[in-house]
Amino acid sequence: ELDLMESVELPVETIQQIISQVCQAICPTPTTVLDMLLQQRSESSRFATTLPRLDDALRGGLPSGGITELVGPAGVGKTQV
DSSP states (O other): OHHHHHHHTOOHHHHHHHHHHHHHHHSOOOOOHHHHHHHHHHHOOEEOOSOHHHHHHTTSSEESSSOOOOOOSTTSSTTTO
């Protein structure tokens, strides 16, 4: 700050404001892993199964971008999904 203040002949307060504005413009906003996870979940699309009760249980359908394995006893219709 002092080097910049001497170079441009501006008061310390003005230099601090400039540095603060530059930092806000170029530095990313801090975020948590939870924020990132929630953002990803809100942006991800889902594929409807056309089975309303299953789609409700899956919160809108099968999530994209991953692998979903359906398990259950033989003959319950897993292959049909």
